[in-house]
Amino acid sequence: MNRSLAIKLGLIALLIILLMIPILMIDGMIEERQGLRDEVLQDIARSSSYSQTLTGPLLVVPFRKTVREWKTNDKTGLRYLEESEQRGRLYFLPDRFVLGGDVSTHLRARGIYQARLFESSNRISGHFELPAHFGVDENFSDYRFEQAFLAVGISDIRGIRNDLKLELNGERIGFEPGTGEQRLGDGVRAPLPTRADDKPQRLEFAFDLMLQGTGQLNVTPVGRESVVDLKANWPHPSFIGEYLPNSRDISAAGFTAHWQTSFFATNLEEALGDCVSRDDCSAFQGRHFGVSFVDPVDQYLKSDRAMKYALLFIALTFAGFFLFEVLKRLAVHPVQYGLVGLSLALFYLLLLSLSEHMSFALAYGLAASACVLLIGFYVSHVLHSWLRGAGFTAGLAALYAMLYALLNAEDYALLMGSLLVFALLASVMVLTRKLDWYGIKPTVTPAA
Structure with missing residues (x-):
């Protein structure tokens, strides 16, 4: 593996670590809002009956x-x-x-x-x-x-x-x-x-x-x-x-x-x-x-469960970007990685804020649609092709659909999650099975 590829992988790993800062802040906000909700419920019960x-x-x-x-x-x-x-x-x-x-x-x-x-x-x-x-x-x-x-x-x-x-x-x-x-x-x-x-x-x-x-x-x-x-x-x-x-x-x-x-x-x-x-x-x-008579899975619990897959989402999206780089010989700047990662983090903030005013299913659909459309529009320009952007967008939309299925399948969440990760790893291995990692050279043509 050449030096430039190692540096690129290191920068991607560093970006993933840095993106965990806003993710953890949003996770803390979920706990804060949940605590505030519980205080209000206690106050209502105090005014009526426990x-x-x-x-x-x-x-x-x-x-x-x-x-x-x-x-x-x-x-x-x-x-x-x-x-x-x-x-x-x-x-x-x-x-x-x-x-x-x-x-x-x-x-x-x-x-x-x-x-x-x-x-x-x-x-x-x-x-x-x-x-x-x-x-x-x-x-x-x-x-x-x-x-x-x-x-x-x-x-x-x-x-x-x-x-x-x-x-x-x-x-x-x-x-x-x-x-x-x-x-x-x-x-x-x-x-x-x-x-x-x-x-x-x-x-x-x-x-x-x-x-x-x-x-x-x-x-x-x-x-x-x-x-x-x-x-x-x-x-x-x-x-x-x-x-x-x-x-x-x-x-x-x-x-x-x-x-x-x-x-x-x-x-x-x-x-x-x-x-x-x-x-x-x-x-x-x-x-x-x-x-x-308490809702067994409220919007805060579902949002918190969705947060547990944030690292996986960011890693899979960056892996998709990286595959385009090595397979299509495109150069994607670390700043572009970072902007897409921030868009993925923003999804959880949108999901939390929207779910407080509407059903969780509708809030999830709106937040996911907004992020998928934004990232799809941006990626189409980054990859110099609306066709590639559409493919990337379709894959991201499929990931959000799978996440929603995981959130609603409590008993089978671990099974479905492990099968999803295995299928994605298998796809990467199949796509890169003939790739000469030692022969990858720096790409001189920037992707935007």
Whole structure:
């Protein structure tokens, strides 16, 4: 390889390194804009309601218990019986818990940013099987039970959109603010007319809950048997939490999902026991499932993924220029390499700015078209031929089309990318298979 060719390759490599400076600056701008967007979304959620987690209903029975203990008088040595009162609570999970939810989503904008809020219309029903004397067998007479209540934990009570009424064995009871139980956090409660009885009791309950939130809707399967059915007009659900749906159907019009669990799968009764006895509620509070209504791949994530191919794009374009030099005996100045490289970098800035105001597909098409036409017009003059320029432009347009396919094929992106690079390398090897690299001499006729 002669000296001039080595110098040219070195200059091209240096240009590629220098072009990474604007590429990295644009990448930083993507992170900055994404951070600003996230702050706006948080602000919108702060003004309306955050993600929602529904825990309950849980039946709580406060009690006072008389405790008797023999003690000895230090002065007289006589024994006496001392009575004291101990307070506590009994907790019951429903034997059956059913939730049917119909969710609709809508956008709320602030400036150029939009947050997706959801409104869920839920029907919650089921029943409790209470044992005789609330399960207290020994020394029942020492217990004095206070009014029981039904507690429902709702992570952000600002999202409640209706006047809650509990239907209990045919009676209607109004809910009150607050769960009355710190382990459930925020929520509502309803006082129950039930009393300790010599016979087991069955409490049938139902209520309607209209709930607004942002981002996610989670449900804790509190029942011995829990059945949850959700349907929504959101076509891109992301199912989250400890349990995936037993069945689901996703279409362009929305989705439906069905969950069914039991205590054997959730072990929630033991988790509640640990929460009460050891004050360790992490397992009880963490065993939920639900759906996320956040766009799984937004314009910033797609732009960031496109940036990962910037170096490959610049290297392939410069390789195309270099092939024209050695195959067609044309001289392309390093400044011309640099201008084309800057045009390629400008594509990512155009893509970022346009995607904030329109769909990503349209923004990508406009940005790619602008850059392809600009580079095609310039290259036609650099290569002294509209035919060569048209061929170069067609190749560049094909690269942008392949990049768009890579961005939309998450599962096959690595496979498609590796096949693309292999095909391009094979093309270069085929085109230069008869080229005498030692015989390449400096080109004296400049290309523009």
